[in-house]
Amino acid sequence: MTLTTTPLPADLLALDTRDPLAHTRADFLLPPGVIYLDGNSLGPLHRSVPARLAHAAQHEWGDQLIRSWTGDADWMHLPDRVAAKLARLIGAQPHEIAVGDSTSVNVFKALAAALGIAPAGRRVILTDADNFPTDLYVAQGLNALLGGGYELRAIPNTEIAQHLTPDVAVVLLTEVDYRTGRRLDLGGLTAQAHAVGSVTIWDLAHSAGAFPVDLGGTGADFAVGCGYKFLNGGPGAPGYLYVAGRHLDSAPIAIWGWMGHADVFEMAREFIPAPGARRFVPGTPQVLGLSALDAALDAFADVDMQDIRAKSLSLTSTFMALMEPLLARHPLELVTPTAPDERGSQVSYRHPHAREVMGQLTARGIIGDFRTPDILRFGFTPLYLSHADVWHAVQGISAVLDGGAP
Amino acid sequence: MTLTTTPLPADLLALDTRDPLAHTRADFLLPPGVIYLDGNSLGPLHRSVPARLAHAAQHEWGDQLIRSWTGDADWMHLPDRVAAKLARLIGAQPHEIAVGDSTSVNVFKALAAALGIAPAGRRVILTDADNFPTDLYVAQGLNALLGGGYELRAIPNTEIAQHLTPDVAVVLLTEVDYRTGRRLDLGGLTAQAHAVGSVTIWDLAHSAGAFPVDLGGTGADFAVGCGYKFLNGGPGAPGYLYVAGRHLDSAPIAIWGWMGHADVFEMAREFIPAPGARRFVPGTPQVLGLSALDAALDAFADVDMQDIRAKSLSLTSTFMALMEPLLARHPLELVTPTAPDERGSQVSYRHPHAREVMGQLTARGIIGDFRTPDILRFGFTPLYLSHADVWHAVQGISAVLDGGAP
Structure with a gap:
């Protein structure tokens, strides 16, 4: 089993250091110990949401009742x-x-x-x-x-x-x-x-x-x-x-x-x-x-969608590059196009035991998605993911696969 | 203008005293100073809802993320x-x-x-x-x-x-x-x-x-x-x-x-x-x-729908009876059938200035609804309304109409 103590490569750290979107990560309430690569299935909780929901329920609905259709709300x-x-x-x-x-x-x-x-x-x-x-x-x-x-x-x-x-x-x-x-x-x-x-x-x-x-x-x-x-x-x-x-x-x-x-x-x-x-x-x-x-x-509100795209491509490119060695020793097949113009913000691989592999990854806090029949799907959201997250995720994937999963 | 200090009639007080649904009123977070006769437009806030929403947002969504589709949630x-x-x-x-x-x-x-x-x-x-x-x-x-x-x-x-x-x-x-x-x-x-x-x-x-x-x-x-x-x-x-x-x-x-x-x-x-x-x-x-x-x-969960119906009919009958004297001196026309089998849980009147009258009632905390072209609509919800509420509502309606509204 691969040790996960390998230090984060300096080039990835440098990418995170100059990331213009680094500040938006604090806007999301991500649970500790989780690398969330499934924001393309269910985006995580934005920190403003709980208070907004409480306000909508208790003040707008509870106190103002029907008046909120046309009143302040x-x-x-x-x-x-x-x-x-x-x-x-x-x-x-x-x-x-x-x-x-x-x-x-x-x-x-x-x-x-x-x-x-x-x-x-x-x-x-x-x-x-x-x-x-x-x-x-x-x-x-x-x-x-x-x-x-x-x-x-x-x-x-x-x-x-x-x-x-x-x-x-x-x-x-x-x-x-x-x-x-x-x-x-x-x-x-x-x-x-x-x-x-x-x-x-x-x-x-x-x-x-x-x-x-x-x-x-x-x-x-x-x-x-x-x-x-x-x-x-x-x-x-x-x-x-x-x-x-x-x-x-x-x-x-x-x-x-x-x-x-x-x-x-x-x-x-x-x-x-x-x-x-x-x-x-x-x-x-x-x-x-x-x-x-x-x-x-x-x-x-204050992000440039071009920055989102640039970071998305950087995250997905980094992920594919770090995953590359695993393809030589495991039955993984990249099904996402490598040309930037031909892909969105996710990377997917076929694996004959994709369901079981994703189960083990999720148990380790690396949350992606399984899609029938044999797809491991990893979504990358520039608002709250860093290159360090990508690197740690691949460390975990390596550990699961090299550990003999499933 | 009618004074609203007339005491609650003893017969209405007696109806509330033996109301088998009296306990459910505490389940709703109704704002103070409001008699809410519009639960047939938007029901009020049940006291369990804010905590449930907070749990759904913070725990089920925020912490468990995609796992809540099939996990504990x-x-x-x-x-x-x-x-x-x-x-x-x-x-x-x-x-x-x-x-x-x-x-x-x-x-x-x-x-x-x-x-x-x-x-x-x-x-x-x-x-x-x-x-x-x-x-x-x-x-x-x-x-x-x-x-x-x-x-x-x-x-x-x-x-x-x-x-x-x-x-x-x-x-x-x-x-x-x-x-x-x-x-x-x-x-x-x-x-x-x-x-x-x-x-x-x-x-x-x-x-x-x-x-x-x-x-x-x-x-x-x-x-x-x-x-x-x-x-x-x-x-x-x-x-x-x-x-x-x-x-x-x-x-x-x-x-x-x-x-x-x-x-x-x-x-x-x-x-x-x-x-x-x-x-x-x-x-x-x-x-x-x-x-x-x-x-x-x-x-x-613990109420008998027959009790709901019985109280609803009692509330609407009481309302119509208390409103009766107002029909003689104001341009109000009852449009809700008086036969119990022919009505639901609301009572409506036509009034040539229904919109303005409802505006004044709402300002006094008696919230019903205006419906085009000339309908004053009052909904009665047995889970949180009492005969005393009905009585106070009619006192308020009297005050508005006798006060020369609109």
């Missing part, structure tokens, strides 16, 4: 305040973002909207065969609901470009593959899709907060995202839907509801959509979940 | 635990209840499911013209999504029975009208609907937690409900969907998602629905909102 506009914080991270205008509902429900709303503005007669929904399950299921389910007239064309994500043919109504893709960490070319594929008249939906679950996203600049049509991964909004945090401003008035709304109405408390019999993307959230804002997400997003 | 089954608590209140089996998503999204899922099992060829969705806006909007929106082939037949809720004709596919009703408090005959209308082959959806927003509901006993097909009214789950709490067990395998699921899959972490490409109603919730459980709702539902 102004719950009615809480989704808009969250949208404003998100906008900068994904290159959107605040009124193009509808915050609320789960990511899955947002995929449903996005796909119904995109199909509604796709060129008449097109029946193909193009997607990645290894897309996140919900994205595949939503497409299958919506097709069934609409009578089964669509074809879900699911192909490997390395072949999307050549399948962008003029029969494609909508292309539904996740920018970063949840297993391999492969990052698709959002801008390039969007341009190609538009060249053949297709409408794009981008799932930003593993993008937003992990690196700069520029929906406006790339001309993306729709996007959805998750509040609880790199945005650190807490378990089951509200998701969001992006609708490019040019589509707001033409994209059909699948789920009409009172909170999407132009005048909520008019309680009119006829639905008149709200001016912006809020029209796409039918129900009452999830105030507790939104409050946690709103507080957590302050972690990004 | 077992977030994966939190929706099921909430369903089990709800089941007793609405006469359902736990596996017939899917907890999650907003009430609006649940109306959408219920309507899509109900249309999917309605007799072939029927195109009428029968509803109450004064149904809650979201219910009307969802039906309009789903019809648009499905190509516009359905007719939304919206009629006064006093005429539902005679409109239950054999062309009705689905009847979508809210048991208790949110404005007038009129309660429909859930059992009788369900039987009539079934007699002509129609499928029923009941919106229990103002029913569950307010009085006993027996979905199983009445044979209701689908129901939806709201977590933040009489269930006190907090602002924007998760809603729920009830699907009668006999329909679970035949009712189509509109929104397929990974959390509705039979084996969530298998991450299969094909959707195989979970065995029970969980199949209808596509996305990740909203842990913070669910935790608050789960804690708040303990308020019902």
Whole structure:
């Protein structure tokens, strides 16, 4: 078993010493003894969240009761305040973002909207065969609901470009593959899709907060995202839907509801959509979940997303380099692209006993994720991880593997 | 202006003295100086909620991180635990209840499911013209999504029975009208609907937690409900969907998602629905909102819903009786039925300046609700209101109206 007393290499220490994001680590309440490489599954607790939740419960709800919808707490506009914080991270205008509902429900709303503005007669929904399950299921389910007239064309994500043919109504893709960490070319594929008249939906679950996203600049049509991964909004945090401003008035709304109405408390019999993307959230804002997400997003208030990306690449490159010797002596296969432009903020390996290996790592406080069938997934979040963490993590992985796991 | 020093009548004091629910008032953290007659809009804070939220955030999320999905916190089954608590209140089996998503999204899922099992060829969705806006909007929106082939037949809720004709596919009703408090005959209308082959959806927003509901006993097909009214789950709490067990395998699921899959972490490409109603919730459980709702539902753990109903009727009867003299000298019109079977747990009056009157009442700490166009709505929650509260509230209403409001 490898001893873990090897000193931290000076070059890694130097990287941490000049890290412009070093100060943000103190913003997160990470448990002692844990190296958390799973912020792409559930982001950790931001230090402002407990007090914010307590305030929302005891003061806003408990003391102010129903008055908080329109009073100081102004719950009615809480989704808009969250949208404003998100906008900068994904290159959107605040009124193009509808915050609320789960990511899955947002995929449903996005796909119904995109199909509604796709060129008449097109029946193909193009997607990645290894897309996140919900994205595949939503497409299958919506097709069934609409009578089964669509074809879900699911192909490997390395072949999307050549399948962008003029029969494609909508292309539904996740920018970063949840297993391999492969990052698709959002801008390039969007341009190609538009060249053949297709409408794009981008799932930003593993993008937003992990690196700069520029929906406006790339001309993306729709996007959805998750509040609880790199945005650190807490378990089951509200998701969001992006609708490019040019589509707001033409994209059909699948789920009409009172909170999407132009005048909520008019309680009119006829639905008149709200001016912006809020029209796409039918129900009452999830105030507790939104409050946690709103507080957590302050972690990004004073950071440059370019710094996030630079550090992310440095962390993942360092990890892959330190892992390299292990590949020679263990049945590990790197499945994450090494080219910086082709990966997100995670690194994954296949291992025949991945589930057991991750179990042993977790028991040592090195928390990553196992993904079926044989993936060891390690997520790297620049806001609270250092190169020293990466180095210690690899020491632990070495110890587990060299120790004969499983 | 009426003096508010009139002593509490002895008969009301006697009712409170022998109130079997008197002890539950201490379970709620109501602000001093407030008589809260708006628990049918937002239930107040249950005393167990702040500690539960703090535990969920700091321990389950902060310390245990991703391990809480399957560890001690077992977030994966939190929706099921909430369903089990709800089941007793609405006469359902736990596996017939899917907890999650907003009430609006649940109306959408219920309507899509109900249309999917309605007799072939029927195109009428029968509803109450004064149904809650979201219910009307969802039906309009789903019809648009499905190509516009359905007719939304919206009629006064006093005429539902005679409109239950054999062309009705689905009847979508809210048991208790949110404005007038009129309660429909859930059992009788369900039987009539079934007699002509129609499928029923009941919106229990103002029913569950307010009085006993027996979905199983009445044979209701689908129901939806709201977590933040009489269930006190907090602002924007998760809603729920009830699907009668006999329909679970035949009712189509509109929104397929990974959390509705039979084996969530298998991450299969094909959707195989979970065995029970969980199949209808596509996305990740909203842990913070669910935790608050789960804690708040303990308020019902040791109470008999028959006691709730008996006290509710006593509170509303008392309120109407005490208000009676005001109707002679102010432009107030009682719009809530006086027959006990025909009302829920609220009492409403029309007043030409209802908005202003409610503003003045709220300023005095008597919190009810204004509903367009001219409704003063007062909700009565047996868990934390006494007959003394009712009496003091009427003293305040008298003072405002006799004082010349608005």
